[in-house]
Amino acid sequence: MMGKRHEAIGIKQAIRFEWMQKAANLLLAGLDVKNIRHELHEFLSGRKGNGSEGERSEQTRTFVVNNLMKIWGSPDPDLIPFRDTSLGFLRENPSMALAVHWGMISAVYPFWFNVARQTGRLLALQDQVTQTQIINRLKEQYGDRQTVSRYARFVIRSFVAWGALRDSEAPGCYEKATPMSITEPNLTILMFEAALLATPEAKGTLGLLLNSPAFFPFQIPATTGDFVSQHSERIDVIRYGLDDELLTLKAG
Template identity: 75%
Template sequence: MGKRHESIGIKQVIRFEWMQKTVNLLLAGLDAKKIRQELHEFLADKKGNGSKGERSDQTRTFAVNNLMKIWVSPESELMPLRDASLSFMRENSSMALAVHWGMISAVYPFWFNVARQTGRLLALQEQVTQMQIIGRMKEQYGDRQTVSRYAKYVLRSFVAWGVLKDSKTKGCYEKAPVLCITDGNQAILMLESALMAAPEAKGILRLLLNNPAFFPFRFPEIAGDFVSRHNSRIEVVRYGLDEELLKLRD
């Protein structure tokens, strides 16, 4: 699982409607080759900032590759999560944003980690700055120019998805209203995505439910027994008086 956790992967803004288009093509039964072709046509005149205009072949290809890797052809270890997420999406289209968040977090842990740093700061203050978040990301990934540039793309993606709002000050963000997750099965899928995003592939249930990377959402109360009954890919280990550890099965 190491390579996925060390790489950044997201080299431009990924808009929510692009993710939705990809899933709709997948649900329509198109094969990977046809989906790739359709996405190239769909993105031919769509830019990351939401405006219309001609894009270079390179930037369009980067976006298509991201979308394909998230939903159409993720790594083999992510396929069970992808299939379960797709099945859930088929029956619960109104909760698409949360499902997309889970998949992109699992495939690109860099997204999850930008979200985690953003959520941590928002728990302490009303507004966060781009530079605060980037500073924390450099502590984790190293002081590389690419970290700064690509973290900005993820933050702009958050704004495009509507989970962050631009403040009156440039490079400063405010939290948007949270989305309540009421379906326990969806909550478990998102917990699984968090385990996939973690190099150690495990975490304490209580902390996962309150992980700052899920700052746009509010989860229901979930017990380890419920997780065990509804997801065979996650093992629940109890220790201490009331702690429950979740870990991905080998």
């Protein structure tokens, strides 16, 4: 179940929220994979990474289209059930789109999840966080590769574009934006599943998942292991100790 995607970085350009919306909407409209890819190329041909209009090179456009296809259009086979559930939730709850897209991109590209986790950890300790601080922590995990620094910057800029971080007055320094409240319990379960898919071990305690720094842009309500086990076909809940519950992805 787990494999290369946990070691890969993959995100080679900033990914804007509205581009994620476009990809999901094309899927919701019933287009096939070939037509979704074509429509995304057309859509992005006149849009730059900062959201402004203007030509971008075919190579950078292809990077973004490939990312969007891997997230929504044609994810890895083991991620399709999660994609389908996320898409169904998005159809019924369009106001919760930010959290759905965050979960989806985290599952497909665990690098996004890990950049978010390091960002969230730092923001729990201080009011502002610098790009350098985030990247230094990522290098401890991925090694001191130049690609880590470069691609992490794309993810951090994506966080700003999504409204999860705000630019501060100092260049390369960011502040936390007002968190979005998750009010739908089933969305909480989807976010737990995203975290498990982004984790090589595919398991985590309920307490750690509820308070995951990777979900720093959101306020996740308290829930119980019983609720999760009753409402998820893909998560097992294992009780151990007096009040600890371990969530794991079901095999198969």
